[in-house]
Amino acid sequence: MPRSAFHFKLQLFITFLTFILSQSSCSSCPINVWPKPRTFSWPNPQANPLSPSFQIISPSHFYLSKAISHYLNLINTEHHLPLVRPFVNFSSSSPPLRALRITVYDLVTPLQHGVNETYTLTIPSSGGTASLAAQTAWGAIWGLETFSQLVWGSPSRVAAGVYLLDKPLFPHRGLVLDTSRNYYGVEDIKRTIMAMGANKMNVFHWHITDSHSFPLVIPSEPELSSKGSYGSEMVYTPDDVKEIVEFGLSHGVRVVPEIDSPGHTGSWAEAYPEIVTCANMFWWPAGSDSLDKLAAEPGTGHLNPLNPKTYEVLKNVIADVVKLFPEPFYHGGADEIIPGCWKADPAIQSFLSNGGTLSQALETFVNSTFPFIVSLNRTVVYWEDVFLDDLIKVNSSCLPPEHTILQTWNNGPNNTKKLVDAGYRVIVSSAEFYYLDCGHGDFVGNNSRYNQPPGSDPGNGGSWCGPFKTWETIYNYDITYGLSEEEAKLVLGGEVALWSEQADPTVLDSRLWPRSSAMAEALWSGNKDEKGVKRYAEATDRLNEWRYRMVRRGIAAEPIQPLWCVRNPGMCNTVHPI
Numbered sequence: 001m002p003r004s005a006f007h008f009k010l011q012l013f014i015t016f017l018t019f020i021l022s023q024s025s026c027s028s029c030p031i032n033v034w035p036k037p038r039t040f041s042w043p044n045p046q047a048n049p050l051s052p053s054f055q056i057i058s059p060s061h062f063y064l065s066k067a068i069s070h071y072l073n074l075i076n077t078e079h080h081l082p083l084v085r086p087f088v089n090f091s092s093s094s095p096p097l098r099a100l101r102i103t104v105y106d107l108v109t110p111l112q113h114g115v116n117e118t119y120t121l122t123i124p125s126s127g128g129t130a131s132l133a134a135q136t137a138w139g140a141i142w143g144l145e146t147f148s149q150l151v152w153g154s155p156s157r158v159a160a161g162v163y164l165l166d167k168p169l170f171p172h173r174g175l176v177l178d179t180s181r182n183y184y185g186v187e188d189i190k191r192t193i194m195a196m197g198a199n200k201m202n203v204f205h206w207h208i209t210d211s212h213s214f215p216l217v218i219p220s221e222p223e224l225s226s227k228g229s230y231g232s233e234m235v236y237t238p239d240d241v242k243e244i245v246e247f248g249l250s251h252g253v254r255v256v257p258e259i260d261s262p263g264h265t266g267s268w269a270e271a272y273p274e275i276v277t278c279a280n281m282f283w284w285p286a287g288s289d290s291l292d293k294l295a296a297e298p299g300t301g302h303l304n305p306l307n308p309k310t311y312e313v314l315k316n317v318i319a320d321v322v323k324l325f326p327e328p329f330y331h332g333g334a335d336e337i338i339p340g341c342w343k344a345d346p347a348i349q350s351f352l353s354n355g356g357t358l359s360q361a362l363e364t365f366v367n368s369t370f371p372f373i374v375s376l377n378r379t380v381v382y383w384e385d386v387f388l389d390d391l392i393k394v395n396s397s398c399l400p401p402e403h404t405i406l407q408t409w410n411n412g413p414n415n416t417k418k419l420v421d422a423g424y425r426v427i428v429s430s431a432e433f434y435y436l437d438c439g440h441g442d443f444v445g446n447n448s449r450y451n452q453p454p455g456s457d458p459g460n461g462g463s464w465c466g467p468f469k470t471w472e473t474i475y476n477y478d479i480t481y482g483l484s485e486e487e488a489k490l491v492l493g494g495e496v497a498l499w500s501e502q503a504d505p506t507v508l509d510s511r512l513w514p515r516s517s518a519m520a521e522a523l524w525s526g527n528k529d530e531k532g533v534k535r536y537a538e539a540t541d542r543l544n545e546w547r548y549r550m551v552r553r554g555i556a557a558e559p560i561q562p563l564w565c566v567r568n569p570g571m572c573n574t575v576h577p578i
């Protein structure tokens with residue numbers, strides 16, 4: 001065993017012993033870290049000065065080194081002033097903490113699904129050098145974030161006599177951002193990724209294209225964005241993508257691209273009208289039944305599964321996207337096929353009148369693209385619709401579970417169970433818990449729903465997924481509800497989602513934060529305390545503090561309570577079950 005490996009194990013063992021010996025004295029110690037660490041021990045809450053020449057000592061690793069520059073700067077300059085004075089002893093004459101030494105056992109493993117994210121952090125009460133040990137660079141980045149949250153004040157002080165052993169409950173902790181309905185600049189995306197990393201969220205699911213605009217520059221199909229974007233200023237070039245992917249890696253965040261198809265593709269018609277059915281038609285013609293809509297919302301267009309040209313273009317897109325995004329997951333969308341849109345096409349009409357079905361048309365589409373994506377060494381992620389839709393879906397034989405992950409958004413835990421029962425790995429994005437855009441009403445114009453006599457029941461505000469999901473709704477959702485232990489193993493984790501019909505950079509931060517932080521903690525260390533009781537009361541105070549710290553870091557997270565509540569912990573709680 002190499003010396004460093006031996007040291008690492010020895011250190012783990014000693015720290016583990018310390019932990020066992022002192023755990024009972026500390027389960028209720030306040031620790032202002034978000035997400036809350038899985039296990040920590042801080043028997044005598046104390047803080048020491050942080051040396052003005054504080055340093056981080058680390059093995060060399062391309063992304064970890066970038067993370068260290070980021071965190072060293074943050075740690076030395078943040079000077080966070082807690083809203084509530086921490087309950088710790090501090091003496092400016094205590095020996096200062098001079099350095100943090102990082103040990104990484106495996107410097108080779110790239111950032112990918114399931115990578116070992118475990119880290120331990122020991123900050124001695126005697127000052128000197130703290131140690132952060134992790135299996136991979138990615139776990140070490142999480143340890144740096146935790147360390148940064150244990151530093152506060154001006155001059156800086158740092159928690160001391162503390163030991164943490166931390167690792168996530170779920171390996172997939174993501175956020176979906178839709179950049180098609182409205183455009184976000186590269187800086188907005190990077191700020192979002194930075195905030196994700198600070199919350200130990202590790203997957204930025206980038207819903208890049210949709211019916212409304214096609215902002216991604218595809219080198220082999222440049223007209224898709226030159227004609228299908230909102231304008232030459234509202235595109236993502238290959239250099240922009242590289243910048244975002246690299247930025248993600250230095251914050252522990254994978255960037256998973258989604259090119260939604262065959263639905264949600266109206267914007268492709270600007271360059272290739274011949275491969276898109278029902279493009280630029282009115283989404284819900286006057287006098288027609290709701291079932292005869294051409295789109296789920298304004299912005300029509302589906303790729304035509306029966307036109308060979310569709311696959312020429314789409315395979316060029318897929319091949320370029322795979323080159324732009326090193327990430328092993330590829331999200332193919334495949335949600336919300338609207339029958340009316342395909343039925344508007346003459347070739348599909350004759351296919352149907354010859355006995356074909358829309359589900360067969362979708363199977364043709366999946367069979368013509370899925371094996372191609374797999375041949376490029378990618379695991380395919382689709383929305384659950386491809387398999388669970390009431391009307392148009394494919395046979396599971398087209399979607400071998402070893403290459404397929406399905407993302408659920410309907411019917412809460414019921415659909416999660418259906419998917420795992422069929423043997424699929426699942427990402428949970430249940431709309432009634434995890435959709436961050438909900439609660440802003442409907443966006444269609446001329447909406448008589450809002451012109452009702454006073455006293456009419458406002459219901460959910462006229463939005464299919466209203467009401468607004470509060471941070472506590474998100475925090476308390478148990479994504480494996482109703483599953484056996486065996487079934488729960490197929491649940492990889494979850495993703496909150498911001499669909500952008502009514503969002504753009506002006507509201508991005510406040511729609512995402514701190515509500516995404518609620519999911520981040522629930523998936524990292526759970527939403528219950530050691531006794532198995534939901535811990536939303538304790539979390540309220542910590543989340544207030546964390547939201548305030550995020551704001552100081554440049555994330556315009558919305559408040560969750562009046563400042564008075566923050567300064568008077570517990571006084572805004574209810575002590576009655578409601």
Ligand SMILES: *[C@@H]1O[C@H](CO)[C@@H](O)[C@H](O)[C@H]1NC(C)=O
Binds near residue numbers: 045046088089
């Ligand atoms: C702070 O130190 C005093 C005196 O040593 C001790 O009585 C007290 O319990 C300590 N407080 C905490 C929070 O550790």
Ligand SMILES: *[C@@H]1O[C@H](CO)[C@@H](O)[C@H](O)[C@H]1NC(C)=O
Binds near residue numbers: 105116117135
């Ligand atoms: C992750 O790494 C830690 C530290 O090396 C190790 O103890 C643990 O067994 C690893 N976990 C897995 C699942 O390999």
Ligand SMILES: *[C@@H]1O[C@H](CO)[C@@H](O)[C@H](O)[C@H]1NC(C)=O
Binds near residue numbers: 328377
């Ligand atoms: C396929 O992807 C895996 C990661 O998912 C990687 O380890 C492997 O090297 C890749 N194989 C090829 C041939 O690129």
Ligand SMILES: *[C@@H]1O[C@H](CO)[C@@H](O)[C@H](O)[C@H]1NC(C)=O
Binds near residue numbers: 395396397
């Ligand atoms: C799925 O395909 C298999 C094999 O072709 C077939 O036996 C089965 O009946 C199909 N299931 C459905 C629901 O169409």
Ligand SMILES: *[C@@H]1O[C@H](CO)[C@@H](O)[C@H](O)[C@H]1NC(C)=O
Binds near residue numbers: 361363364367397398
């Ligand atoms: C799609 O592929 C599956 C699995 O190979 C096959 O059973 C099915 O018949 C194919 N469907 C169509 C419409 O080609």
Ligand SMILES: *[C@@H]1O[C@H](CO)[C@@H](O)[C@H](O)[C@H]1NC(C)=O
Binds near residue numbers: 411412413414
């Ligand atoms: C889930 O299924 C149960 C039992 O069939 C049903 O009562 C409940 O309404 C369903 N929940 C959702 C969100 O669809």
Ligand SMILES: *[C@@H]1O[C@H](CO)[C@@H](O)[C@H](O)[C@H]1NC(C)=O
Binds near residue numbers: 446448
């Ligand atoms: C507004 O909606 C009404 C029906 O509710 C319709 O008759 C009218 O044409 C619509 N006006 C516009 C401008 O779309």
